[in-house]
Amino acid sequence: MKAAYTKPFLTAAIIILLDQVIKIWVKTHMQLGEEIHLLGNRGMLHYTENNGMAFGMELGGDFGKLVLTLFRIVAVCGIGYGLVHLIKHRYHRGLIMMVALILAGAVGNIIDSAFYGIIYHYAALFHGRVVDMFYFPLLSGVFPKWLPVWGGEEYIFFRPVFNLADSAISVGVIMILLNQKRYFKQETIEESSPNSEMVEE
Incomplete structure (x- = not known):
């Protein structure tokens, strides 16, 4: 049974390690x-940091940052428990x-949020910034003026x-959503039915 735990947790550990190596x-x-x-203007490393969630989204203020980091820690504990289950x-x-x-992704970003402020001497514990770097502006242009809301704006x-x-x-997340029918398919349990044959006296 121990072997069943090795591959998923080893995979998570490798991703966490690679994530931290790249960030450092x-x-x-x-x-x-x-x-x-790396790919001209269509793919590059662009060093930026954010105070919040994935892909640069933020929850404002020092209190919001603390709440977000603590929420991440609780979420990671829940995900880890769920994985073991x-x-x-x-x-x-x-x-x-x-x-x-x-789990690996959540832990990777928690390390930044929890410890980078202390390690790199710019913030208190749990107030670090998440390091981002991959940027792929594959398509760019201007929305047609007749388009509602975004008409004439650059995209x-x-x-x-x-x-x-x-x-x-x-x-x-995407793979779970795409494969939920397969991942959560209920196995039919065959119940042994009693012998229907009647013994005639």
Whole structure:
């Protein structure tokens, strides 16, 4: 049974390690706002930091930051417990691996939020900023003027800057949504029926 725990938790550990290696490299080799173009103007490392959630979304103020970090810690504990439950009850392997990805992504960003402020001497415990770096503005242009609300405004796809932890969470959630029928398929339990034959006297 121990072997069943090895692959998902090892996968999560590897993702967390890679996520932190990339973030530390970016923090120690790039200036905030600096870009390194990998695919011309369509793919680059763009060093930015955010105080909030995945893909640069934020929950305002120091109190909001503290609440968000504490919520993340509670959520990670819940996800970890859920992963152990899924493994123990032998749920679909695909579901187990996707939950492991979500766990890895959540832990990866918690490390930034909880400890980076202390490690890099810019904020108190639980008030660190999440490091983001992957930026892929694949499409850009201007919406037609006749389009309601956004008419005439510039658009960029994909605008958010993200990190490996964000990617792990997104892949895990999307794959669970796409494969929920397979992941949560209930197995039919065959019950042994009593012998219907009657013994005639």
